[in-house]
Amino acid sequence: MPLAEWVDFPEHCADSGRLVAIEAGTSVPFEIRRVYYLYGLDTTSRRGFHAHKKLQQVAICLHGSCRFLLDDGHTKEEVLLDQPNRGLLIRSFLWREMFEFSEGCVLVVLASELYDEGDYVRDYKEFASAARA
Ligand code: TYD
Numbered sequence: 001m002p003l004a005e006w007v008d009f010p011e012h013c014a015d016s017g018r019l020v021a022i023e024a025g026t027s028v029p030f031e032i033r034r035v036y037y038l039y040g041l042d043t044t045s046r047r048g049f050h051a052h053k054k055l056q057q058v059a060i061c062l063h064g065s066c067r068f069l070l071d072d073g074h075t076k077e078e079v080l081l082d083q084p085n086r087g088l089l090i091r092s093f094l095w096r097e098m099f100e101f102s103e104g105c106v107l108v109v110l111a112s113e114l115y116d117e118g119d120y121v122r123d124y125k126e127f128a129s130a131a132r133a
Contacts (some may be wrong), residue, residue, distance in 0.1 A: 002131045003070040003077040005089040007058055020085050022110070029089065037126040041066075041101040048097040049097040051121045051131075056112040058087035064105035071095035073131025081107070095127050 007027050013021040018108075024032060046066075059068070065082035068118070074128055082090055087110070090096055115121065121127045 001029070003072055003075060003094065004068075004079045005093050007087040007089050009060075009085045009087065011085045017066045028058050028087075028110055032110045032112070034111040034114055035108065036111070037062075037106060039106045042103050043101050043103060043105075043116060045101070047100040048098055049095075049124070050094070051095045053094050053115060053119050053121060054092050055116075056092055057090045058085040059108040060084060060110075061089060062106045062108050064102035065100075066098055066102065066105050067100045069095075069097040069099070073128045086101070093121075093127075093131060095121075095124065095131075102131065109111050 007029075009022060009027055012021070020033075022028065041047075043069070059081065061081035062084050063080045063088050065080060068081060068088060068090075070077045070090070079088060101107075117131070
C-alpha cells in the first residue's frame with residue numbers, strides 16, 4: 001500500500017482564476033485544530049526529520065513545489081507537491097523529510113492537534129524501532 005495518500009480539493013474555476021475552499025468535516029479526514037505555513041524556504045535545505053505519535057496533517061503546496069520523503073520504518077517513498085488543489089495526507093507515525101523547495105515555495109499544513117513538542121519523535125533510530133515493533 002502506498003505511503004502517500006492524497007486529498008483532492010474541488011476547484012471553482014473561472015476565466016479569472018481558481019478558488020479552493022476547505023471546509024471542516026468535508027475533505028480532510030480529521031478535525032482541523034491548527035494551520036501553519038512555511039515560506040521563505042531555503043531551496044537547498046532539508047527539513048522535517050521527525051514523525052508524530054498522534055498528530056495527523058495535510059500538507060498543501062500553495063505556491064511552487066517541493067518534495068516529501070515518507071518513511072514508515074519499512075518503506076520509503078518520495079512524492080512531489082506542486083498542486084494547490086491537492087494535499088498530502090500524513091498520518092501519525094510516518095517519518096517525513098521535505099526538500100527541493102522551489103524559489104518562493106509556500107507550504108500550508110492543516111493539523112489535527114495544537115502544537116506539542118512531546119508529540120514529536122525526532123530520533124530516527126527511536127522511530128524505526130518503534131515503527132518495526
Ligand atoms: P518543526 O516542526 O521542526 O519544523 P519542520 O518540520 O518544518 O522542520 O518546527 C520548527 C520550529 O517551529 C520548532 O522550534 C517548533 C516550532 N513550531 C511551533 O512553535 N509551532 C508549530 O505549530 C510548529 C509546526 C512548529
